[in-house]
């Protein structure tokens with residue numbers, strides 16, 4: 001029993017990756033699933049798609065590896081965060097589609113809570129800002145809108161969970177209703193200072209506490225799978241939200257260490273140790289991981305559009321066929337043109353939090369073409385990251401170690417990573433293993449199962465593939481960043 005199965009349930013696909021006893025990838029499988037947009041700004045997932053792609057990819061990875069369930073010591077789960085499900089405890093049937101983190105349907109509820117003066121209390125207790133992004137208002141929406149849900153919840157017949165919690169329920173055949181502290185921290189119902197569900201917040205959002213799951217450490221006992229799923233009961237030993245799992249996978253265990261993951265969006269986390277740092281610059285305060293009952297905190301900056309801007313070049317503008325074509329295009333771009341793209345396609349996230357904002361392009365000339373747009377798209381990801389790091393520096397001073405560890409699909413772009421280092425004026429480190437999210441989940445499970453070493457020793461195994469050192473002239477960097485700042489300000493004023 002020397003392998004760990006990591007389940008990574010993401011926004012657009014589910015992945016299963018098998019790691020061996022030395023944390024090497026042995027086999028993996030991935031499956032995309034449908035996105036549902038029932039109304040403008042609404043995003044849903046069919047819970048049966050989440051479950052079938054997880055079960056299917058897990059079985060496929062095991063088969064590819066040519067091992068048996070007996071060789072798997074434990075399962076680690078990592079997941080898209082905040083996405084909200086409610087199901088019937090008796091039948092296991094979800095009462096509605098999952099409401100996805102990107103969904104904006106509860107914007108009015110958030111506005112009403114803000115107008116009533118509740119935001120400072122919510123932020124002080126949860127570390128979050130009032131935004132439809134988080135689960136709390138989505139739970140309220142489901143209970144308010146699904147016929148009979150409130151009555152059934154009052155009788156104790158319903159269970160709420162984020163995706164990890166739903167998968168644990170399904171994997172254990174309804175025997176375990178539990179989540180981990182990192183996922184609980186994204187619900188807007190969990191008090192990160194006291195480490196418990198907050199009765200006042202639940203009352204404010206009209207959420208009966210009987211529907212809430214048990215909250216456990218990231219490396220803990222989450223029960224065993226149904227024997228019929230993989231041929232044997234396998235213990236579930238590790239759980240963390242995907243950005244927190246990436247923080248673990250990047251071995252950012254020391255205060256001051258930072259990672260940024262470039263997938264569809266970009267999420268940067270700065271480890272602040274045992275300090276629960278309140279942000280004065282509209283970042284989130286969250287739990288990076290929780291081991292042995294002790295939370296380690298982080299400041300988080302969340303950007304909703306990163307790799308998605310490259311998808312837009314491909315699927316919207318159709319000026320590239322594949323994401324990697326952005327690199328040669330950016331290299332060809334006319335240095336004299338200063339095209340700036342503000343990719344606020346779904347509003348602006350941290351540190352602006354302007355859900356109503358929409359994207360804009362500045363500085364077009366008759367000579368502007370695909371090359372200049374591709375460069376502006378890649379640059380926009382660097383600028384947005386600098387916005388986050390400026391806010392982190394302001395919140396936490398010079399204690400940050402100044403090096404940014406990167407991962408995610410877009411970290412494959414050398415051009416984007418070099419620009420990132422240039423515009424940050426700081427080194428950007430890309431590790432050998434960029435599947436850090438699954439690695440983090442596997443590590444947490446293996447730690448609990450006793451087959452992986454303590455965090456200090458795991459951190460020694462982190463290997464650098466390439467460091468991108470800043471090479472841009474300081475005056476050029478400052479000029480470009482100032483121009484970005486003016487472009488964002490103009491976009492917010494439209």
Ligand SMILES: Nc1ncnc2c1ncn2[C@@H]1O[C@H](COP(=O)(O)OP(=O)(O)O)[C@@H](O)[C@H]1O
Nearest residue numbers: 263264307308310311323324408409410412413
């Ligand atoms: N070589 C590349 N250059 C630029 N962007 C890339 C490159 N490779 C992948 N991407 C972008 O990375 C994203 C995919 O990363 P991934 O980590 O798989 O995302 P997610 O888990 O959010 O689906 C896509 O948005 C894609 O446009």
Ligand SMILES: O=P(O)(O)OC[C@H](O)CO
Nearest residue numbers: 010011080081101263264
């Ligand atoms: O599924 P991803 O990788 O897009 O990550 C989504 C985040 O967890 C949302 O907070």
